[in-house]
Amino acid sequence: MGAGLATYSALTDQFYTTAGLRSGSLFGIRYGLPALLSDIPGGVGGVIGVYQTASAYNNGNYLGASQAGGATLGGIAGAEGGAAVGALFGPFDVVTIPVGTVIGGVAGAYYGGRAGASIYNSGFMPLDAPLVPPPPPAY
Amino acid sequence: MTTISNADDSPYSRSELRPILRCLAAAAAVAAICCLVVPSSAVKTALVQIIPSLRRLVPSVANISREMLDPEESEIILIVQWWFAPIYLFIWFYFYPPWSLRMRRTVAIACQTLSEVKRTIGLTIGILFLGAWLLGDFQIIDFPTFYNAKYVYPLTEAVPQLKLIYISRVALTIYAWVGPIVEASIVWMFFVLVLNAKTYLSPQRPLST
Numbered sequence: 187m188g189a190g191l192a193t194y195s196a197l198t199d200q201f202y203t204t205a206g207l208r209s210g211s212l213f214g215i216r217y218g219l220p221a222l223l224s225d226i227p228g229g230v231g232g233v234i235g236v237y238q239t240a241s242a243y244n245n246g247n248y249l250g251a252s253q254a255g256g257a258t259l260g261g262i263a264g265a266e267g268g269a270a271v272g273a274l275f276g277p278f279d280v281v282t283i284p285v286g287t288v289i290g291g292v293a294g295a296y297y298g299g300r301a302g303a304s305i306y307n308s309g310f311m312p313l314d315a316p317l318v319p320p321p322p323p324a325y
Numbered sequence: 326m327t328t329i330s331n332a333d334d335s336p337y338s339r340s341e342l343r344p345i346l347r348c349l350a351a352a353a354a355v356a357a358i359c360c361l362v363v364p365s366s367a368v369k370t371a372l373v374q375i376i377p378s379l380r381r382l383v384p385s386v387a388n389i390s391r392e393m394l395d396p397e398e399s400e401i402i403l404i405v406q407w408w409f410a411p412i413y414l415f416i417w418f419y420f421y422p423p424w425s426l427r428m429r430r431t432v433a434i435a436c437q438t439l440s441e442v443k444r445t446i447g448l449t450i451g452i453l454f455l456g457a458w459l460l461g462d463f464q465i466i467d468f469p470t471f472y473n474a475k476y477v478y479p480l481t482e483a484v485p486q487l488k489l490i491y492i493s494r495v496a497l498t499i500y501a502w503v504g505p506i507v508e509a510s511i512v513w514m515f516f517v518l519v520l521n522a523k524t525y526l527s528p529q530r531p532l533s534t
Contacts, residue, residue: 227503234486254485261486270443271451274525275517276435277339278421280346285510288503289458292476295484296469 228265228287231295235261252306253299260298265291336431337421344416352409352502359402360498373397383407385474385504392480392491399497406501413509423516432521436528448518448525455515462508471504 235258242250268290272283364372380386386403390396422428436444461468461475469475477483477490477500489496518525 231486234489238485250485257485261484267450268454271447271454271514274432274435274439274444274447274451275514276431276438277337278342278431280339280342281349281506281510282514285507285514288507289511290454292471292484292487293454293458293469295486296476296482299484300482 252302256302257295257299261295264294356502388478410505417513
């Protein structure tokens with residue numbers, strides 16, 4: 187299994203280096219096994235967030251969906267930023283990148299979720315609010 | 326300019342991370358045991374008797390446990406992991422002191438792989454963010470951290486993904502395992518960034534004596 191992981195790692199590393207995508211990411215999950223391992227917290231958080239958003243939306247809980255959606259986007263952005271800070275520590279990045287991903291991710295998700303809820307509550311996206319006709323003019 | 330002449334002044338290598346990785350593995354093993362072994366009520370009662378004195382030191386434990394169906398069980402899972410926090414701190418600062426010459430050399434070499442823009446932005450964001458986190462830990466500002474549990478309590482403001490800890494024992498165990506290493510690492514990372522800021526901004530500096 188170790189040899190398989192090493193081969194996969196080497197091949198993906200080479201592939202994405204050749205393609206110029208070595209530092210690319212998709213929904214918070216970076217390419218290549220070493221990067222993937224270091225970004226598991228961000229990837230798992232993103233997947234759970236997408237599921238929660240879809241689940242809340244399907245259940246008609248639009249406030250919850252807005253909150254979970256904001257948390258997901260904020261979490262992904264925060265995780266990327268946190269990982270960048272964690273990359274400053276050279277050989278310690280085995281620990282500091284996952285730590286950076288976690289702290290950036292949770293902080294981003296926290297403030298993203300609050301922003302999502304605020305946007306919804308402000309009436310910007312009144313998805314579940316019944317349309318109330320305006321009162322007739324008083325004569 | 327001087328060259329690296331002996332092992333004591335050489336930059337840290339990845340293989341020297343064994344102490345912190347071993348401690349992480351030990352904490353994970355303990356977390357797994359806490360997750361898999363459901364203590365009997367007698368054992369739970371005995372464990373809880375020694376918890377109150379520690380519970381006061383970590384505000385997140387009481388806040389999270391308050392929302393649990395079995396508060397005693399979650400207290401045990403959380404507190405046992407927080408016992409590792411001082412060990413993590415000791416390892417970080419004893420084995421890899423941020424103020425040492427070796428750390429400056431390590432930072433200088435790490436900087437060579439990063440562009441100046443990345444270094445400058447990373448350093449600025451890192452110091453501000455980690456500083457805000459530590460101020461939140463000390464309750465000087467209202468910033469959420471794992472120590473004060475504002476990411477998961479109160480439930481109305483909790484991060485949706487982290488609400489899983491209230492319904493899943495496995496999620497709670499992972500959360501309990503992650504919290505202390507993150508908090509200890511943040512303290513160390515903050516000191517590394519602040520004490521080596523000049524090196525990050527001009528990487529050639531530490532190589533000259």
